Amino acid sequence: MGQKVNPNGFRYGVTKKHNTLWYADKKDFADILLQDDKIYRFFNKFTREYLIGKVEIRRNQNGHLSVLVHSAKPGAILGQNGENINKLTQDIQKLLRNKELKLNIEVVNIKNPDLNAIILAEQIAIKLENRAPFRVAQKFAIRNAMKSGAKGIKTQVSGRLNGVDMARSEGYSEGEMKLHTLRQDVDFAMATARTTYGAIGVKVWVSKGEFLDGNGEKNVTTEKN
Template sequence: MGQKVHPIGFRLGNTKSHLSTWFAENQNYSNYLFEDYYLRKKLYQNYESAGFEKIEIFRKTENQLTMMISVEEPTILVGLNAQNLKNFQQEIRQIVQKYRKQHLPLKTPSKIQVTLHIFGCFNMSASSMADFLIEFLEKRYSFRSALNGLLKKKLKKKPPGLKIQISGRLNGAEMARQIWIREGRLPLQTLQAHIDYSSKQAQTIYGLLGVKVWVFHHLHDYH
């Protein structure tokens, strides 16, 4: 049987880097890990329409947090000319403090320093494509309408390669099945290939639908 390898994990250390970068002692490692997960989850929930590509988190100390956010619509996060930047920083600070208050009640609360770097991305990420499809599917559009809406209306410029897979009880069918489409090339076994990947779930009245998106952007040139 063929064994599937996660496209991003396969390229870590080569063309991909970890989204969380910090060192921790044994007793703090799991705390930092779950805190990062909670922070990303809250931002994805609060700003679904922003079109996140990735959220990188760096820590110098326990209370010094640096975040590099790549997003399609930066104005949704910080407003025009970054006029809401301080409010967004404060929101992140409150999310972290809330998590620590709930899960680390014995620790003495202290001031958290948050540094933000926000970048606009021109190419539509696999994550935002998956979010677009999920929004359509949860509004009870057919999967074909969702795919057509993405390919014909949402995508301003098609990438060199793209694959989309949706699985589950499609259109309320009794039996679960899987459909997929592919356009262009998708060199998954080439380490130099810049592959963006996202796997998410859509909650519909018929149950969960799995949505997976692979996007090939370009080949990395090491010379």
């Protein structure tokens, strides 16, 4: 089971917190859910430019919307004197067709981007698009993650590797990767490299150890950052 299912979805509500937090009546639920999807898709376009590793959405009862953007380049998102944040706010209001929307975008700095699966997957994809050998790209990411304190990491690329006629998958791993253990903090992400030979899929699993409380017992209510 743990080997097949998405490790993030497998752990939501157990050892991982949901990225979206709000409550809505039945009549408003579908509209708000669609808005969240549009916001996630909007920031996905800037993942590489701003090294975005996570986006969280919070709503209160007064209709105020807060978007927390976790980035390894917070200065790039903020812009000079916060000009870029204002532009992003206006773009989202335009996207949601609500110029009166109470929207606040907060930027959270990712202290260690080499432990973020999304950023690692995008970095591998960028190297593949720049015609770097797929083995070198994966081993470079693995080495950086292990140096940064990861307990284990696993990578996989799939497609026409090196331009061969038949597509195949090849991956590498180092350290521990307990996908069946729910208390294991595993981060997972996928990315796509658009090469001259076609699309190459990239998958990255990063293990950061186990969730334990002060007594060394299993703790299923707290998530590490």
